[in-house]
Each structure stands twice: as C-alpha cells, then as structure tokens.
Amino acid sequence: MLINNLDERKWKTLKSDYLIRRPWLTARRDTVELPNGTVNPEFYVLEYPDWVNVLAVTTDNKFVMIRQYRHGIGETRYELCAGVVDPGEEPLEAAQRELSEETGFGGGVWEKIMVISGNPSTTNNLTHCYLAKGVERISGQHLESTEDISVHLLTVDEVKHLLLNDEIKQALMLAPLWRYFAMKKLL
C-alpha cells in the first residue's frame, strides 16, 4: 500500500527572515523544529515564481529545441523552451508565451504532463511541464537583450541520441523528455 500523506514528518517553522530579496534571488532563512525535537536554526529556502517548460513537437514530428549558454555550469547545450510564470499569468499562458517568444512556434494541442521541482528541499516553486503536439512556426523570435537563444528542429533520432549520450543536463527538462520516450516506447 502506497502512503499518500504529504504532511508526514512536517517541520514547524519557529522563525523566518530574508537575507536578500532581489528579482533573481530571494533567500529566506528559517529556524525549524523537526518532529523529533531537533531545532535547526539555519535552513535556507530559495523563493522563486513557478516555472514552465514545453516539449513542443511540430506537425512534421520535429522537436523544437533551443541552445542557450548557462552560466551556472558554464556550458551551452540543447534544452527545451522554458521560462517564468509572470504575475497574474496561468502556467499554460506562460508556456505558450515563452514558446512564442523564444522560438516563434505556436498553435497545436497542449497538455500538462507533470508538475515537478528542481529541488523540493531548498526551493519553494514548481515547474509545470507541457507537451505541445502539432506546433507550427508562426512568427520570429522576440528576445530580450539578456537572451541569446538559437532554435533547432531535431528529429526523434537526434533527441534520442542526446538522451542516450547524456548530453542534455537540465533535470526539469530530462524528466518530461524521458517520460515522452518511455510512454511512446521510442527506445
């Protein structure tokens, strides 16, 4: 029997303060008490808005992928289109807006396939992952000056090659990609 109690072992927050609150970094320090009575005076939570990403497949079965330099690990690799849910936006709207801005693709049939976390321990936000089937090029890209993104239409075999050779690094994108290949029995 699988357990389904999200509140199991929940910690009590005794105190909270913010170390920094900037648009791209908000760090909170909590003093927490565990059910066993242990008090930890220094547990950090990074607060972010929710994120979205899109596994977009075109009408002729190509994957809409992007390449973008990622400063944390200092590398440029293939990725899914992704971004932030803006205030007042629904996750689906954000996903459709990001696909349009970053790649110029749109249309198709959209389905939310998972809601996941990059790190449930240290971050408070969730990432809504969409599958968009039958998208088409509708416009050009609309990038901000801090965005430097190229768009690539890859075949199923090319994406399979990237997955099998561990060439995609972002776990929030790998989860929906591996799920797609598992569900479609493409391996």
Added chain:
Amino acid sequence: MLINNLDERKWKTLKSDYLIRRPWLTARRDTVELPNGTVNPEFYVLEYPDWVNVLAVTTDNKFVMIRQYRHGIGETRYELCAGVVDPGEEPLEAAQRELSEETGFGGGVWEKIMVISGNPSTTNNLTHCYLAKGVERISGQHLESTEDISVHLLTVDEVKHLLLNDEIKQALMLAPLWRYFAMKKLL
C-alpha cells in the same frame, strides 16, 4: 547535424563577489558580459558540492525508496536515496555511503547512468545518478539528528503508479527513474 560546442555564446565574468558563504548556502554575484555586449551586473550563482542519487533495485526486484519531509515545497513524498559528495570522496563512494546510511542497503552492481543539473543557469554543481542492481539489506540506517527518513521497498507496479500519477516531484530523481522505465520498456 547536432552541434557539440559547449563554449558557444559563453559569457565573460567581469567581477564576482559573495553575498553569503555558509555550509548550506553559498551565493555568488557575478557581473557578466554577453557576446552581444550586454552587461548584466547582477547574475546570481548558487555554489554547491556535487550531489549523488541512487536508483537501487533489490535482488528480488524491489525499488529501495525513501520518504522524507522537504521544507522547500512543504511536502513529504517518495524519493530515491540521495546526498552530497563529501570533500575527497568519489561520487560512487558517496552514492554507496548514502545508500548505506539512509537505507542500510548495499552490495550489488553499480553503474553511473547520468550526470545532470537541477538548474544549469543558477547552480554550479552536478548530480551523479547511479543505478545499483541486486542490492541487499546489510545493516540498519545510520541517520543524523536532522534526518528523518523511512525506507520503503516498492514493486515495479507501485513505482509505475507513482510516475504515471505525477507523485514524485524531484526532477533529479525523475530523470533516472523515467530513463529506467523507458530503457526497460516497462510502460
């Protein structure tokens, strides 16, 4: 033709300083220059040691899963065993130590299946994901006072249920789990 140039579009770091350097939170602020000349004076990178996780399957084909409260999202869910690579440790040693400490399981045949990132943009570390086949219970758990972890041996069908119902949230664990189900054609 797939592109394989990790240095494409690389940013130049003009200046770096640290906002905080604590054992569980190290935040660096970089001033960066993009290839298009745009200067961003405030790009944050969170520095962490490398992490490991283990998809461990017992001699009788049960998945060794744990349950642990995660304060970032405020929930307790099923997870793989995971942890930090200690200074001087190899990732494989860290993975075997964590499996032993958190679950009491060991032995078996180990294989590194992917090296991935929770967020290549904002974090500088990688997570080494192992598949351990044929593990057995060797001892009890050895937990620290801040760890409150229960061990659960799940069948393939139970893990499949968790995956299909979006009940596992940690992307660094979902990537190797979905890969396992994709490669073994278990769906």
